[in-house]
Amino acid sequence: MALHRGRGFAAINYPIGMNLGGDPSQALVHSNPDGKFTVALSAIDLGQGMKSVTRQVAAETLGVPLEDVYVDTADSDTGPHDMGSFASRGTHRMGNAVIRAAEEARQVMLEAAAEELEVDAADLVTDGQGNIHVRGAPSRSITTMAAAQAAQFRQGRTIAGRGIFLIPLSEVDPDTGEMSPVTTFAHAAMLVEVEGDDETGEVAVTDMQSAYEVGRALNPRLVEQQLRGGAWMGMSHAAWETTEPYYPDRAHGPVDFNAYTLPGPGDLAPHHISVLERPAEDGPYGGKGPGEMCANPVLPAVVNAVYDAVGLRIDELPVTPEKVLRGLRAQGGAKPRRALG
Amino acid sequence: MARRPVNFTLNGSPRAAFAEEGQNLLEFLRRGVGDLTPKYGCGQGTCGACTVTVNGRTQLACLVLAETVEGAEIGTAAGLATSGTLDPLQEAFMDHFAAQCGYCTPGMLVSARALLDANPRPTREEVVEAISGNLCRCTGYEPIIAAILSVAEGRARA
Secondary structure (H helix, E strand, C coil): CCEEEEEEEEEEEEECCCCCCCEEEEEEEEECCCCCEEEECCCCCCCCCHHHHHHHHHHHHHCCCHHHEEEECCCCCCCCCECCCCCCCHHHHHHHHHHHHHHHHHHHHHHHHHHHHCCCHHHEEECCCCEEEECCEEEEEEEHHHHHHHHHHHHCCCCEEEEEEEECCCCCCCCCCCCCCCCCEEEEEEEEEEEEECCCCCEEEEEEEEEEECECCCCHHHHHHHHHHHHHHHHHHHHCCCCCCECCECCCCCCCCCCCCCCCHHHCCCEEEEEECCCCCCCHHHECCCCCCCCCCHHHHHHHHHHHHHCCCCCCCCCCHHHHHHHHHHHCCCCCCCCCC | CCEEEEEEEECCEEEEEEEECCCEHHHHHHHHHCCCCCCCCCCCCCCCCCEEEECCEEEEHHHCEHHHHCCCEEECHHHCCECCECCHHHHHHHHCCCCCCCCCHHHHHHHHHHHHHHCCCCCHHHHHHHCCCCCCCCCCCHHHHHHHHHHHCCCCCC
16 A cells, blocks of 8 residues: 555646627726726626726726726626626626727817817827826826816716627538637646555645746736636546536535535645736737636646556546545556656 | 523624524624624535634634523624724735635634634644635635735734
8 A cells, every 4th residue: 555646737728708699798988077987897706806907907098097997897787788707708808898998988088188288189198197198298288087077067078988899609610610719718737746545545636837828917916816726626626526426326416515525725735836928919908818727727637647646547527536446446556657756 | 483682792892682592693693783794604514604703712603502602702804903904814815815705704814813813823734724614715725824824924014
């Protein structure tokens, strides 16, 4: 009876968004009389940071301070239409919609400022700190608040913008089966080390090394947060979680957290993350989405590492102690392919 | 159903409210008292989202009968910030991005604060042990452990 160590690798491409009848997101942006902006979205921030990222995108596009933008989400009765927060699509689809809405609102804001300054709107720039001034002449300036107030109370102008970003439905070519359901992919590579116990069948992930390509990381701390938490979910799916342990037999399905097991804070593996930034051509400021693909490479990498450790190819997830022990018995014990260390 | 008055201390302030017969402390705090920081996750003591302190010890509010806290000192995450100033642990959770959906966060904070009050210089293993009854679905725990350790080592602000 012994512990066996193994190493496994996996690389994945993961599509951003989906292809069910087209994939649109809408955004509405408007200014309030105090010169601050509200972005209305129907997409939901589940904790992944969608409000933070769309706020950054709106502020960057409008040319105003981050503090001057409020993102209002998640009321699909009153907000503009959105397909939703799923398919790793939030940053890409909503970000692009927000850019378009903010560009339109910015144009009206500059026209309002131009009327007050008696200049051409095309000659105006923003400094990102709440001021609009003539290009090359910072003293010819007006605050965004003053421009918004002039628009509201003197000019009778609405500083607002509408944005939609749509990836149209890609139909399948009936002759060739060819289609283009996706415009952009995120990528990941993962190397894991495991330790397998051939007496208990338990497999522990002991180390994770990853590289993720997410376009431009619009908010690096949020990206890291997604990757770290998502890889943990991947580890959990690989070796712990299932609702139907004997699928398709529903027997022994867990009904509570006593039976539905997850790796706890004592079961973590060190995870070394590298983020590769290659701005996406059709992404908002180059961003794509780390959403789901942060979890995906862990599963095949763990399965490969188990094969490396004990020579057992497990083809049904999760890799439970029972499957390992049954597999080892069937093949006459652990057959390490290459001893690690 | 019979109702019974319960006198207790919540985050240092004396309080009184009626508890329904058989009502657990979680429902009592949320519905009867109006402190919504303890969360209902599983209702059977397996997730830790409802963690509170009773006389300084962490307890799962869903497993405590409300009537039994007569005269007790109850602590919840709502008591961490005082006069608008966040507890260093709350600051550390923000600095370390230790929350995503946030549902586990109040329970995590209560468990972590109880640990640090009893053991101001815990090891990583002791931190892990202290939060091992609190499930988190989003973070992968590492940012939470890092946040707690940063306060333990007296460097709450990076």
